Amino acid sequence: MNHMTGTTTTTSLISIDGVSRRFGDVTALDSVSLDIRQGEFFALLGPSGCGKTTLLRILAGFEEPDTGSVRLDGADLLAVPAHRRPVNLMFQSYALFPHMSVEKNVAYGLEREKLPREEIRKRVSEVLETVGLAAHARRRPHQLSGGQRQRVALARAIVKRPRLLLLDEPLSALDKKVRAEMQLELKRLQHEVGITFVVVTHDQEEAMSLADRIAVMQGGRVEQLDAPVALYDRPRTPFVADFIGANNLFPGTVTAKGLEAGGLGVLPAPADLAADFPVGARALLAVRPERVRLGAGELRGTVVDVSFYGGTSHVALSVPGHEGHVLVATQGPARVETGAEVQLGWNAADASLIPVSERGDRSV
Amino acid sequence: MTSPPVVRKAVARVVTLGPGFGFLTVFLLVPLALVLSYTVFRRGRFGGIVYQPTGENFTRLADPLYLDVVAGSVKIAALTTVLALLLGYPTAYMIARLPGRWRVIALVAVVLPFWTNFLIRTYAWIVLLNSQGPVNSALKALGLGPVELLYTDGAIVAGLLYAYLPLMILPLYSAIERLDPQLREASANLGARPARTFWSVTLPLSLPGVLTGCVFVFVPSLGNFVIPELLGGGRRIMVGNLIRDQFLKARDYPFGSVLALAVIAVLVLLLFAQAWASRRAGRDAS
Ligand SMILES: Nc1ncnc2c1ncn2[C@@H]1O[C@H](COP(=O)(O)OP(=O)(O)OP(=O)(O)O)[C@@H](O)[C@H]1O
Ligand SMILES: [Mg+2]
Numbered sequence: 154m155n156h157m158t159g160t161t162t163t164t165s166l167i168s169i170d171g172v173s174r175r176f177g178d179v180t181a182l183d184s185v186s187l188d189i190r191q192g193e194f195f196a197l198l199g200p201s202g203c204g205k206t207t208l209l210r211i212l213a214g215f216e217e218p219d220t221g222s223v224r225l226d227g228a229d230l231l232a233v234p235a236h237r238r239p240v241n242l243m244f245q246s247y248a249l250f251p252h253m254s255v256e257k258n259v260a261y262g263l264e265r266e267k268l269p270r271e272e273i274r275k276r277v278s279e280v281l282e283t284v285g286l287a288a289h290a291r292r293r294p295h296q297l298s299g300g301q302r303q304r305v306a307l308a309r310a311i312v313k314r315p316r317l318l319l320l321d322e323p324l325s326a327l328d329k330k331v332r333a334e335m336q337l338e339l340k341r342l343q344h345e346v347g348i349t350f351v352v353v354t355h356d357q358e359e360a361m362s363l364a365d366r367i368a369v370m371q372g373g374r375v376e377q378l379d380a381p382v383a384l385y386d387r388p389r390t391p392f393v394a395d396f397i398g399a400n401n402l403f404p405g406t407v408t409a410k411g412l413e414a415g416g417l418g419v420l421p422a423p424a425d426l427a428a429d430f431p432v433g434a435r436a437l438l439a440v441r442p443e444r445v446r447l448g449a450g451e452l453r454g455t456v457v458d459v460s461f462y463g464g465t466s467h468v469a470l471s472v473p474g475h476e477g478h479v480l481v482a483t484q485g486p487a488r489v490e491t492g493a494e495v496q497l498g499w500n501a502a503d504a505s506l507i508p509v510s511e512r513g514d515r516s517v
Numbered sequence: 518m519t520s521p522p523v524v525r526k527a528v529a530r531v532v533t534l535g536p537g538f539g540f541l542t543v544f545l546l547v548p549l550a551l552v553l554s555y556t557v558f559r560r561g562r563f564g565g566i567v568y569q570p571t572g573e574n575f576t577r578l579a580d581p582l583y584l585d586v587v588a589g590s591v592k593i594a595a596l597t598t599v600l601a602l603l604l605g606y607p608t609a610y611m612i613a614r615l616p617g618r619w620r621v622i623a624l625v626a627v628v629l630p631f632w633t634n635f636l637i638r639t640y641a642w643i644v645l646l647n648s649q650g651p652v653n654s655a656l657k658a659l660g661l662g663p664v665e666l667l668y669t670d671g672a673i674v675a676g677l678l679y680a681y682l683p684l685m686i687l688p689l690y691s692a693i694e695r696l697d698p699q700l701r702e703a704s705a706n707l708g709a710r711p712a713r714t715f716w717s718v719t720l721p722l723s724l725p726g727v728l729t730g731c732v733f734v735f736v737p738s739l740g741n742f743v744i745p746e747l748l749g750g751g752r753r754i755m756v757g758n759l760i761r762d763q764f765l766k767a768r769d770y771p772f773g774s775v776l777a778l779a780v781i782a783v784l785v786l787l788l789f790a791q792a793w794a795s796r797r798a799g800r801d802a803s
Contacts, residue, residue: 252721
């Protein structure tokens with residue numbers, strides 16, 4: 154479908170423009186603008202309280218933005234009452250109907266579409282099979298475990314096959330194996346049925362592996378919206394650099410040769426970004442632990458900790474002039490020992506430079 | 518000095534439960550036992566009890582005369598309950614959805630009548646409904662009256678409804694207020710119109726409150742004897758009147774006790790039914 158033609162993937166299904174929402178003196182959403190493309194798997198990532206649920210609730214119609222617009226296929230979505238939107242939300246708290254059995258819960262949405270009884274029965278049993286709860290169809294929610302309830306909530310949302318599926322932490326209560334199965338199932342629904350997904354997750358790996366694009370939110374704002382690889386390799390704000398994966402961050406001033414980082418001297422920084430960073434600008438240099446080399450380089454540090462994780466090892470070094478430790482990830486067992494003095498460095502192209510705003514809100 | 522934990526626990530129980538149980542034993546269980554024992558003896562010629570066992574107090578209950586009274590009382594109490602539910606549910610629903618401060622004000626307004634004397638409030642209805650009262654004056658002015666309002670079954674139902682409506686609203690309010698608003702949202706999200714959400718989600722989940730409210734209104738309506746006398750003008754005899762008359766006028770304690778026992782039995786059955794249904798619904802809700 155869309156992923157084959159390539160061009161249609163850029164059609165936007167949902168356009169969110171300048172949406173803000175305040176609760177008393179809490180700004181849950183602060184002028185959020187983003188487009189969600191037809192057929193894509195869109196992930197929302199961010200710390201607790203950053204406004205993810207509020208954004209989904211606005212899309213589902215339970216919350217009205219104070220300002221801004223939301224369009225679906227170009228038409229004003231905010232004017233459509235919640236029960237008429239082609240949008241299904243899986244609630245973070247599940248919100249299962251306690252007085253209905255599992256199958257009644259799942260059938261509820263299909264019954265509202267006035268589908269033939271036979272088709273409802275078939276689709277309910279199919280989706281219960283999919284989430285592995287066929288044997289529990291007659292149970293009430295209170296007779297299920299937390300992970301089983303979460304799968305009922307998921308089944309209830311996906312069985313409707315809406316244009317847009319909003320999933321608020323859909324897999325957080327599942328163990329690793331079931332979670333992997335459900336991830337595959339979501340991917341299948343995206344590709345075979347062509348449903349567009351917006352998924353909130355706390356799990357970065359999940360977002361990275363599933364999503365076509367990820368919006369990182371903080372304090373009600375979208376910090377960065379990018380494909381997973383770009384987000385990882387080229388964080389645009391200090392917050393994203395720190396929030397996504399592990400990172401070594403060095404504040405400093407841009408010079409012709411790199412980043413002048415206080416007592417550390419000049420650190421290697423990518424040259425191709427020079428246009429964005431005039432000499433003398435304040436910036437943050439970010440370099441991933443797996444990009445740091447041990448044994449050669451501009452810096453000298455003392456190994457304070459070595460941990461072996463099977464495939465990789467993590468080394469923490471204390472470098473004079475740098476707050477906190479510099480983290481290094483190496484393949485296989487580390488060849489250094491605690492207490493050793495080593496040199497370290499990285500290729501200029503492996504680091505990224507991040508502008509530090511004049512307001513000085515390096516909220517790292 | 519230190520006593521074993523078992524003893525201390527027992528002492529703690531006696532101290533905490535003792536006074537309450539003692540009070541109930543003396544002032545509830547003893548009179549109840551007395552009433553129970555009266556049912557199997559004969560009445561004395563001038564009131565009082567003759568301790569000769571007999572079953573005829575119970576067989577008298579089947580007399581059509583008394584069955585009519587019971588049926589009429591049940592009809593009036595049931596009508597009152599249904600009307601209280603129909604009026605009380607929307608009220609409780611609206612109160613539960615008010616913002617916090619207004620909610621408190623509305624709840625206070627609901628219980629406010631309880632702060633004035635019950636008899637005075639009932640007399641107010643006589644003033645309101647009599648043939649020269651404001652209601653009839655208004656009807657006359659409109660060319661619709663006068664209509665006989667006072668001393669009818671309608672007046673009794675109105676009086677009972679007025680007296681016991683708060684007992685319907687309060688449990689309904691507490692049941693509706695407890696409902697997770699996300700359940701209504703989930704229902705809408707799955708495509709249900711507001712009316713469908715009400716029938717399929719809100720109403721079934723507030724059923725424990727409905728049952729409690731119905732029992733709270735039905736039981737005292739059945740037993741009330743002041744309102745039928747004042748607003749019904751004594752034309753309609755309800756179970757409450759009958760019991761009162763057996764004890765105070767006919768001085769037939771044994772038959773009065775049988776009637777009282779019958780009302781208590783109905784009450785207990787209703788409470789059991791209500792507890793059972795609430796437990797079912799409550800188990801679902803947890
Ligand atoms: N109905 C409400 N009334 C008052 N404040 C609210 C309300 N809903 C959300 N908030 C506030 O808005 C902010 C954003 O909340 P939201 O639920 O969107 O966060 P979230 O990103 O989903 O967090 P989490 O990851 O913990 O679920 C929070 O500070 C929250 O306290
Ligand atoms: Mg949330």
